[in-house]
Amino acid sequence: MNRLRKLYLSEKEKLKGYSLQEKLSYIAEYYWLHILLITGSIAFVIYFVYHAFFTVKENWFYITFVNTLQEAGEDSALCQDFIEYAGYDLSEKNVLFNSACYFDAARKGGTNNSYYQAFIAAIEAGAMDAAVMERDNFEAVARSGRFQDLSAGEAAELFAPYEDLFVYCLPYDETYSETEVPVGIDLSGSPLVTEYGLYEDGCVLGLSAYSQHPEEVVRFLEYLGVKTQEEK
Amino acid sequence: MESYEAKQRMNTILTHIVLIIMSFIMLVPFAWMILTALKTNQESISVNPFYILPHNGWHWENFGTVWKSYNFITLYKNTLLMIFWRVVCACLTATMAGYAFGRLKFPGKNALFSLVLIQMMVPAQIFIIPQYLMVSNMGMLNTMFGLVFPGMVTAFGTYLLKTGYEGLPKDLEEAAMIDGCNIGQRFTRIMMPLTRSSMVSLGIFTAVFAFKDLMWPMIVCTNAQTTTLSAGLAKMQGQYGSEYPTMMAAATLAVLPMVIIYVIFQKQFVEGIATSGGKL
Amino acid sequence: MKKKMTEAEKREARWAYLFVAPTIIGLLILNFYPIFNTVYQSFCKTGDFGKGNVFVGLANYSKVLAAGETWQSLWNTIKYALIEVPFGIVIALILAVLLNKKIAGRSFYRTIFFLPMVCAPAAVAMVWKWLYNTQFGLLNNIFHSKIAWISDPKIAWISIGIIGVWSIIGYNMVLFISGLQEIPGDYYEAASIDGANGLRQFFSITVPLLSPTTFFIVQTRIIGALTIFDLMFMVMDKTNVALPKVQSIVYLFYQYSFTNGNKGYGATIVMVLLVFIMALTWILQQAEKKIVYHA
Numbered sequence: 001m002n003r004l005r006k007l008y009l010s011e012k013e014k015l016k017g018y019s020l021q022e023k024l025s026y027i028a029e030y031y032w033l034h035i036l037l038i039t040g041s042i043a044f045v046i047y048f049v050y051h052a053f054f055t056v057k058e059n060w061f062y063i064t065f066v067n068t069l070q071e072a073g074e075d076s077a078l079c080q081d082f083i084e085y086a087g088y089d090l091s092e093k094n095v096l097f098n099s100a101c102y103f104d105a106a107r108k109g110g111t112n113n114s115y116y117q118a119f120i121a122a123i124e125a126g127a128m129d130a131a132v133m134e135r136d137n138f139e140a141v142a143r144s145g146r147f148q149d150l151s152a153g154e155a156a157e158l159f160a161p162y163e164d165l166f167v168y169c170l171p172y173d174e175t176y177s178e179t180e181v182p183v184g185i186d187l188s189g190s191p192l193v194t195e196y197g198l199y200e201d202g203c204v205l206g207l208s209a210y211s212q213h214p215e216e217v218v219r220f221l222e223y224l225g226v227k228t229q230e231e232k
Numbered sequence: 233m234e235s236y237e238a239k240q241r242m243n244t245i246l247t248h249i250v251l252i253i254m255s256f257i258m259l260v261p262f263a264w265m266i267l268t269a270l271k272t273n274q275e276s277i278s279v280n281p282f283y284i285l286p287h288n289g290w291h292w293e294n295f296g297t298v299w300k301s302y303n304f305i306t307l308y309k310n311t312l313l314m315i316f317w318r319v320v321c322a323c324l325t326a327t328m329a330g331y332a333f334g335r336l337k338f339p340g341k342n343a344l345f346s347l348v349l350i351q352m353m354v355p356a357q358i359f360i361i362p363q364y365l366m367v368s369n370m371g372m373l374n375t376m377f378g379l380v381f382p383g384m385v386t387a388f389g390t391y392l393l394k395t396g397y398e399g400l401p402k403d404l405e406e407a408a409m410i411d412g413c414n415i416g417q418r419f420t421r422i423m424m425p426l427t428r429s430s431m432v433s434l435g436i437f438t439a440v441f442a443f444k445d446l447m448w449p450m451i452v453c454t455n456a457q458t459t460t461l462s463a464g465l466a467k468m469q470g471q472y473g474s475e476y477p478t479m480m481a482a483a484t485l486a487v488l489p490m491v492i493i494y495v496i497f498q499k500q501f502v503e504g505i506a507t508s509g510g511k512l
Numbered sequence: 513m514k515k516k517m518t519e520a521e522k523r524e525a526r527w528a529y530l531f532v533a534p535t536i537i538g539l540l541i542l543n544f545y546p547i548f549n550t551v552y553q554s555f556c557k558t559g560d561f562g563k564g565n566v567f568v569g570l571a572n573y574s575k576v577l578a579a580g581e582t583w584q585s586l587w588n589t590i591k592y593a594l595i596e597v598p599f600g601i602v603i604a605l606i607l608a609v610l611l612n613k614k615i616a617g618r619s620f621y622r623t624i625f626f627l628p629m630v631c632a633p634a635a636v637a638m639v640w641k642w643l644y645n646t647q648f649g650l651l652n653n654i655f656h657s658k659i660a661w662i663s664d665p666k667i668a669w670i671s672i673g674i675i676g677v678w679s680i681i682g683y684n685m686v687l688f689i690s691g692l693q694e695i696p697g698d699y700y701e702a703a704s705i706d707g708a709n710g711l712r713q714f715f716s717i718t719v720p721l722l723s724p725t726t727f728f729i730v731q732t733r734i735i736g737a738l739t740i741f742d743l744m745f746m747v748m749d750k751t752n753v754a755l756p757k758v759q760s761i762v763y764l765f766y767q768y769s770f771t772n773g774n775k776g777y778g779a780t781i782v783m784v785l786l787v788f789i790m791a792l793t794w795i796l797q798q799a800e801k802k803i804v805y806h807a
Contacts, residue, residue, distance in 0.1 A: 052371040073456075073467075096454055100467040109749065111771045112742045112763070114447035115466070117357065120770055121364045121451050144773030145561040152561075172772045176561060209561060243710070247610050248617075254607060255624045258682070262627045265635035329535035338525035344536055351543045352735050353789040354550070354782055355762045357770065362546040385538030388732065392687075395728040398806065399694060415527040429690035436686055440629045476638075483632030490630045491623070498622055 059127070060088045061216040062096040064119060066133035068198050072099040078196055085223045086216070105140035120146070126210035130217045132187065135167065138204040142169040142183040147206035148214075150182040155207055158218050159185070161228035167204045190224040269294055269481035276476040294481040302464065302482065303456070308489055311460040313376060314449075315442045318383035322438045323431050325385045330393025330427075331419050335405070345394075351387035360447065367452055378452040379460065383442060389434045396430030397423060432497070443490055461486045553779035565776075572780040582781065585761040586788065588669065592760065593737035595673030596680060601729055603677065604684030609718065611685070612692045622689075629682045637746040640675055644747060662747055668754035672744050676737070684729055691725030692718070720805040727804045731796055738789055741766065761785050 015023050027035075061082075065072045072078050079097040088095055101119055104110035122128040123146050133141070141147070150159045150166060168180035187193050188202035207217050264284075268276050271286040332338070333345050363382050372378040400423065408418045449463035456464065465482045517525065554572055556565035576582050611621055628636070643650050644661035652659060661671045695718065703713050741762045748755060761781065769778025 048372075048377065051375045051377065055371070057368075057371045057373060098454060100450070100463075105771065108755070109745045112745055112766060114450060117360055117447050117770065118451040121361050124361050125365050125368060127368065144771065146773060147561075149561045171561070172774065173557075173561075175557070181561070244615060247613065247615055251607070251610055251621050254603075255621060257678070258625055258628050261636045261639040262631045264639045265632055268635065268638075325534045325538065328531040332528040332531035336524050336528040336531070337521065338528035341528070344532060347536065347539055347544065349735075349793055350547070350786070350790070351539055352732065353739065353786055353793070354543075354547055355739050355741065355765060355785075357741075357762075357766060358550050358779075358782060359543060359546045362549060363542060366541070382542055385535045385542065387535075387539060387543070390535050391732065392728065395724050396694070399691075399724045415524060419531075427694075429693045433686045433690040436626075437683070443630060444633075476634075480632065480635060483635065487630050487632070491627070494626050494630075495619075495623055498626070499619060 056090075056092065056094055058093045059129075059213075060086070060093045060095050061213060061220065062122070062128045062130075063098070063220065064101050064122070064128055064131045065097070065099040065198060066101045066103065066119070066131060066137065068099045068132075069200065070099075070196055070198055072196070072198060073097050076196075078192070078198075082220065082223050086219055104137055106136040123208045124210065126212060128208045129211040129213050130205055130207055130220065132198075132203050132205045134199060135186075135202060135204050138167065138184055138206060139169045142167075142206060143172050145171055145173060145176065146209050147183040148209055148211070149177075150185075150207065155214055158214055159207070161230060162221065162226065164229050165189070165226065185221065185226065187224060187226060190226050192224045265480045265487075266484055268476050269484050271477050273475050273477055276480075291477065294477050295485065298478055298481045298485060304485060306457060307459070307461045307464045307486075310376075310379075310458060311443065311462075312489065314379045314460055315439045317376065317380040318442045319435045319438045321380065321384045322386045322389050323434055326389030326393045326434060327424060327427065327431060328419075329390045330395075330430075331397050331423060333390065333394040334397030335400075335423070336415070348387045348390050352391075360451070364451055372452075374453050374455045374458045376458075379449060379458075381452075382448060383438065386434070386438065389438070392434055393427060393430055396427040400426055435497075436494070439490070439493075550779045550782055553775050554783050556776045558773075558775035558779075568776070572776050573783075576777065576780040576784060581756070581764060582761070582784065584756065585759055585764045586785070588758055589738055589740065589760045589762075591669050592673055592676060592740060592743075592758075593734060595670065596676035596737045596740075597730065597733045599673075599677045600680040600684055600733060601726070604681045604729075605688055605726070607681070608685050608688030608692055609714065611689060625682050625685055628679065633746070636679070640747045644671060663752050663754050665754040665757040668748075668752075669758050672747075672758050675746065676740065676743055679743075680733065680736075684733070687725060687729055688722070691722050695721045723804045724806070727796075727800055731793065734792065734796070735789055738785070738792075 015026060018026065070076070074095070074097050076097065076099075079095065082097075083090065083095055101115045103113055103116040103119070105116075119128075119131070123131070131141075131147075148155045150156065162185050163182075165186045166182035167184035167186055169183050170180050171177055184204040184206040186202065187205050193199065193203060205217075205221070207214055211217065267284060267286065270290045270292065272288050272291060275287060329348075333341065333348075359382065367373060367378045367381055372381070404422060404426075405418055408422050413421065444462060445460075446462040446466060449460040450466060453459040453463065456467075465479075465486060553565065555567060555569060557568045557571075558565050607625065611618055611625075642648070646652060646658065646660050646663070649661070651657075651661065659667065662668050699717050699721070700713060703717055708716065739762050740760050744755070744758045744760070744763075748758070762785070765778045765781040765785070767778075768774045768781065
């Protein structure tokens, strides 16, 4: 602090007797970099604080539709109707419907694209709640353990009513299970999926391994009109 | 003397021949991209090598269709802003670190420099998930900061600039030292301007990589308003299936601003260096 | 060994730390946290079906080192590097030297050589597929041959290497041009007066003065080529029999970590690759002092 004070006093001494305009031009000449840096960092801090603390960032629900034939993003009727159905308040949290994702895990080399990397990142970071894709593709992805075992833990209770629609797969990890594990729910029976023409030959929904909102996934299933065993 | 001039002419002609052949080889995919954009869908998937030019008329309207179906202005703006900030951040941090590694002595220099090298030796895929979590925990998803974040520092650039600084003659700095400049002044007034050409190549590299980066914008910017060209156009696949003409028309439109910027900058680059080179 | 630093040396070190601080802090947060994470993962069996990491010691290492595919893909990657690095550098150097002359249309050529860098990857892939196509491919049409460019394991690695060379020339050229422009023009003038011709000038001026740039490119390209990821998949598809003979080690890592969800095993592959590249880099860095000419 002492050095700054000294600098201030010596500069003040130098500028004695100059007019205001001369003073300003002196400062602009010698301190433009300092001024630029300080204003820049202040602007950055304001920008950062605004975005980090005053914008909506949590999600109600985040779902990815892989290889859809139709747009099923945020602007789609599918998404808008679901928000209404579930009564989400978008000023509080977001709802994410992502349909820009294309890969085919069922064939070799079908996963080495950026879509798949982004997909895995969203799952492993715990951001994504559920994903929908074609059956063979789904089974291939599920083998890697990216979707929850629907017969274990909290998920078992929530998804028990859909047991007859379960899709099974054999995990790559033999220490987890040597027999097939239920990992997804067949959506072929959903009137909405058919109505919107999302997939040609049926599709499967999986609960992502680190999902924070499994109950919202159940709600989404109800919205899609997937019937539980009892309802049938 | 005449034979000397004849030889010079031969040389020039040979140079042009080599360059033209190479240009042709380098240009093929680009030409292909534009020509495909003008074809019908049927034509575009034919693999017959003698079907290079569009046969059923030149479909310029493909460009119009694509332009209308995307918000190109927003995408251009986001992409150029991201490129701008990444280039600024990369050049700034790399030139400072490069100067320190290339010209200054300090304890732990080799250890710190090996960090720079090691960063380049691991596959980039291992960074994705941790970096995404960082941006997400900061609450900066769907922002420009989120887009620029992984490009704020550059190991490649630091190494490049280090090489640039090492190549400069020693006496330049010694003269300044006698004049009583401190290290900061020596750096900003004398050394930094001399590595301009390295900075320009770093700028080109950073810009090209930022432009081509598809994965990062795709995961941090899920919102169409905040995403970049590469990720924005990636949505196209779904809408148009495998319609190559539309895809290529979009890719051509996406590349256009990059080419214009390069043309402008590389003129600067060539002329700027020619003058600064004379001072050495 | 430890002698006291003088005041001037201390000042220099303080400035140096200030200058490297942004880069080093950034690298530590952005890159080294994930790298340490990977090191840790390589000792673990990782999270299937939402479970966490389970420590397994060196089990992954013994498995990775015993697996034939690890060494096969490392060898594939080395073979790829053996094509890409030397040819990519020599061709780029020639082009850069030609473009550094005062010839007509120099800016035009430079722009053309820049274009492949920003060209849509899908277009690049299509062109190469079309060139290499066995039936309709341009190459087989020109040579009237029936060579299976990308499905014969004996040839495939060369075909892939050529794509690698093609895609890297532009980048190397930009670096060479910037290196060439930092060579003071008076050196050449002096040499011309002494009667040295073009080739002599090239070897006695350009080569030594460009050696720091060349070394930089060699070093970064070796690292780049050894961490090549999916170049082969641009033109090859699932059914290709040559695939095991060209797939790179980073692709192997990706296959385990991303596709199969076995992150511990994938992380171990990264560690093996890292150790290999580090050893190579160490040798190169030692050699630098002897090979590179410093002004």
